[in-house]
Amino acid sequence: MKTARVAYGGAIHTAYPHATGLQLADGRVLREEDVVWLPPFEPGTVIALGLNYADHVAELARELHSTAAAEPLVFLKSAGALIGHRGHTRRPSDAAFMHYECELAVVIGRPAKGVKAAGAMQHVAGYTVANDYAVRDYLENWYRPNLRVKNRDGGTALGPWLVDTADVADPHALALSTRVNGTLTQQGSTANMVHRVPQLIEYLSAFMTLEPGDVILTGTPEGVVNVNPGDEVVCEIEGIGRLHNTLLPDSLFGITA
Amino acid sequence: MLVNQRASLPPTPTTGLPPPDFAPWRLSGLVLAPLMNDPAALQALGAAVDAPPYKAAPKAPVLYIKPRNTLAAAGAPMPLPLGVPALQVGASVALVMGRTACRVAERDALAHVAGLALVVDLSVPHDSFYRPSVPLKALDASCRVAPPVAFSGQDLAMLTLHIDIDGRRVHAASTAGLRRPAAALLADVSDFMTLNPGDLLLLGVAHGAPLARAGQPVHIAAEGIGALTFPIEAAA
Numbered sequence: 001m002k003t004a005r006v007a008y009g010g011a012i013h014t015a016y017p018h019a020t021g022l023q024l025a026d027g028r029v030l031r032e033e034d035v036v037w038l039p040p041f042e043p044g045t046v047i048a049l050g051l052n053y054a055d056h057v058a059e060l061a062r063e064l065h066s067t068a069a070a071e072p073l074v075f076l077k078s079a080g081a082l083i084g085h086r087g088h089t090r091r092p093s094d095a096a097f098m099h100y101e102c103e104l105a106v107v108i109g110r111p112a113k114g115v116k117a118a119g120a121m122q123h124v125a126g127y128t129v130a131n132d133y134a135v136r137d138y139l140e141n142w143y144r145p146n147l148r149v150k151n152r153d154g155g156t157a158l159g160p161w162l163v164d165t166a167d168v169a170d171p172h173a174l175a176l177s178t179r180v181n182g183t184l185t186q187q188g189s190t191a192n193m194v195h196r197v198p199q200l201i202e203y204l205s206a207f208m209t210l211e212p213g214d215v216i217l218t219g220t221p222e223g224v225v226n227v228n229p230g231d232e233v234v235c236e237i238e239g240i241g242r243l244h245n246t247l248l249p250d251s252l253f254g255i256t257a
Numbered sequence: 258m259l260v261n262q263r264a265s266l267p268p269t270p271t272t273g274l275p276p277p278d279f280a281p282w283r284l285s286g287l288v289l290a291p292l293m294n295d296p297a298a299l300q301a302l303g304a305a306v307d308a309p310p311y312k313a314a315p316k317a318p319v320l321y322i323k324p325r326n327t328l329a330a331a332g333a334p335m336p337l338p339l340g341v342p343a344l345q346v347g348a349s350v351a352l353v354m355g356r357t358a359c360r361v362a363e364r365d366a367l368a369h370v371a372g373l374a375l376v377v378d379l380s381v382p383h384d385s386f387y388r389p390s391v392p393l394k395a396l397d398a399s400c401r402v403a404p405p406v407a408f409s410g411q412d413l414a415m416l417t418l419h420i421d422i423d424g425r426r427v428h429a430a431s432t433a434g435l436r437r438p439a440a441a442l443l444a445d446v447s448d449f450m451t452l453n454p455g456d457l458l459l460l461g462v463a464h465g466a467p468l469a470r471a472g473q474p475v476h477i478a479a480e481g482i483g484a485l486t487f488p489i490e491a492a493a
Contacts (some may be wrong), residue, residue, distance in 0.1 A: 044325060045324040045325055045326065047391075073388060073389075074389065074391040074392070075389040075391060076321070076322040076324055076389070076391060076395070077322075078287055078289070078322055078450065079287070080287075080450055080451050080453070081450070113397070138317065138449075140313075140315050140316060140317065140319065141310050141311045141312055141313075141387055142292060142293070142311060142315045142319040142386050142387070143292055143319050143320070143321060143386060143387075143388065143389045143390070144387060144388060144389070145389075146315075146317070146319055146320070147319075147320040147321075147322075147449075147450065148317045148318075148449050151320075151449075151450055152449045152450060153359070153449065153450055153451050203392075206392075207338065207392045207395065207396055207397075208324070208326045208327075208395045208396065208397060209326045209397050210326075211325070211326065255360075
């Protein structure tokens with residue numbers, strides 16, 4: 001089962017895939033571009049992983065102080081960073097390098113505290129696609145990656161669909177890809193995660209209670225390139241969904257240089 | 258029906274947050290805090306600030322989030338994590354947002370503030386600030402908020418607070434001389450993330466936050482703003 005949350009006709013609806021677009025729970029069939037797509041579940045705590053793909057670690061090796069990944073690199077985001085499918089993200093003009101990150105997002109469905117990896121998947125409601133932008137110009141070496149890099153308004157897209165756990169045979173056998181204006185720029189597989197989903201749930205739930213709606217963004221593989229205002233970025237994960245995002249210039253937000 | 262439950266996974270109510278008795282009436286649950294807003298915290302690192310891994314003093318505000326699992330009733334006991342002998346007791350006054358603040362100018366910033374609240378931020382002590390240290394700062398029940406008071410023009414650079422552990426005054430601090438005073442902090446944070454009514458933005462924990470061990474009662478007070486008391490318990 002795949003579900004979405006969309007705004008249409010003055011209300012927020014649950015929606016399902018349909019041959020011509022989507023169908024609201026009330027029966028109306030609509031085209032994808034007729035609705036406003038929200039993150040496909042009500043998000044709680046947003047937990048993100050850095051450096052969780054061996055190839056991405058290699059890609060960044062020159063600026064890292066350590067390539068060791070004994071412990072997951074975890075950071076938190078706030079709900080204000082989240083937008084839905086077909087959303088818009090501001091591309092600040094003073095930055096030289098802003099890139100997308102295509103990530104498998106794991107949505108918690110049952111509370112988890114002190115859970116072992118062996119039983120961890122029972123706490124997962126489903127999956128969606130995340131595009132977790134970073135503005136590298138703003139990186140500083142304090143609580144890195146700092147929030148100015150990774151927790152910007154509208155800087156994390158989620159969607160379009162929440163796909164039930166039962167419909168994903170193996171979350172570590174999924175191809176990921178990103179296309180910028182139709183050109184393939186990032187390719188990888190969730191098989192290459194350093195810390196896998198059950199291990200991440202064990203690690204996190206050892207110190208914090210995970211609640212339904214909490215979401216874990218599991219990191220991105222190599223292949224991140226700069227994006228510019230006007231670019232359309234499409235992040236796709238096999239069997240989970242294809243997440244569109246468009247970058248907008250400062251000028252549309254009333255920001256003058 | 259199962260399908261609909263899935264599509265609307267309910268947000269967990271943020272337990273323990275007190276309702277302000279002024280608008281916005283409700284706290285959102287977002288608790289945001291700056292690292293090292295006390296110049297003494299940065300000075301204490303000495304030459305290490307310019308050495309790897311930091312290489313320079315922070316320029317933009319360095320922030321952390323206390324997520325919803327950390328929110329607990331002000332007086333609830335705080336269990337020590339297994340193998341941790343003591344927790345660091347950070348205390349700070351927080352701005353309670355009253356109006357949406359997106360890219361606000363410093364001179365207008367405080368017009369977006371509705372109230373002030375005393376917040377305690379408990380962490381496992383750590384002396385490296387290179388990585389976000391989430392496992393040390395996001396412990397269940399490690400954030401408590403005292404009932405907020407309305408903001409009516411109090412001088413935010415003249416607030417004082419103190420911490421008593423086991424009945425003994427172990428820490429006193431003031432908001433004088435912050436690296437970013439309240440208005441500058443709010444302006445710089447709102448430059449990249451919008452704050453909404455009910456969000457809390459801490460002014461920052463002062464350098465030298467004390468440690469508390471199992472069995473010790475902790476009392477925190479900020480003059481004219483609030484107080485809270487809770488015990489530290491042995492690991493469950």
